[in-house]
Amino acid sequence: MPLFNIAGKYSNALGSAFQGARDFVVDRVAPRPEALFIKAMTGGAPTQTTMTPTELGKIKDAFIKQKSFPLKSDEQVFEDLITKYEQHKAEHPKLFEGPMPIAIKPTMKMAQQINANAKADQQNPVTSLYNYGRDMSMAYGNLSVFPQPDGGVRIYDRWKVDKNLGGIQDTNTRVGDLQEGGPLPSLIYNKANQLGWYKPFDIDVTIPGDEWKQIERIGEPQKPKVGTTAGIVTSADIKKALENEKLTQQGFALNTINSQIQRTQPGPFMYPNQMIFPAKPQ
Secondary structure, eight states: OOHHHHHHHHHHHHHHHHHHHHHHHHHHHSOHHHHHHHHHHTTOOSOBOOOOHHHHHHHHHHHHHHHTOOOOOHHHHHHHHHHHHHHHHHHOGGGGOSSSOSSOOOOHHHHHHHHHHHHHHHHOSEEEOTTSOHHHHTTTSEEEEEEOTTSOEEEEEEEOOOTTGGGOOOOSSOOGGGGGGOHHHHHHHHHHHHHTOOOOEEEEEEEOHHHHHHOOOOOOOOOOOOOOBTTBOOHHHHHHHHHHHHHHHHOHHHHHHHHHHHHHSOOOEEEGGGEEEOSSOO
């Protein structure tokens, strides 16, 4: 056997042994988002073929909500928008005043677009998990859920980091697809990618029909409301709410490290909802 074939054989064996030992540890000590991130940044992983009952319960809830969304006529949607607009105007009149009011009066075109988006969403296999807590939003984000002939589902995704997400150019400390994690994951990803360690891997979980029927749905957690100043939502209120969301998503340790990076490296940094703030107060 040629020498390079022997080297490749033992290299593959060592790689598999490393992945097995690494996965044994991270799957037991790290939350799911961190575990998947570590795997992708240290050589990838075998296809993930299982999920926890909690994960499946949340996926089932999101999937059913997406598919059972009640569709209305364009006229009904328009009437609902006008009703909400008038209620909001009565509750927060200052948002509707001045030459550039924050609130915009709904139009039939807006209603038609909302309806078209709802119909497209029902037909789309991609199911969003961004409203189901940090473990789902940061680990999976979106998953494709395909109904199977036996009444079960196939859940598929490729864990990867998309480049220049949303058309915003990635930088060393700001990768759009890792925005919820702040600058530290971006730094790690860029270094792992540079060294050739970053490897995407698949998530491919098939749930038989009998098992899918037995899974209990787990709904979205209640989100805290945005605080107000004298009954009016200000830019400071929104920024504070985003900071609180960032802390909840990242956790105390990661948020502390990210804050230190912000003080020592130039920004801007990307935070949830595509909002960008400078690294230091201006």
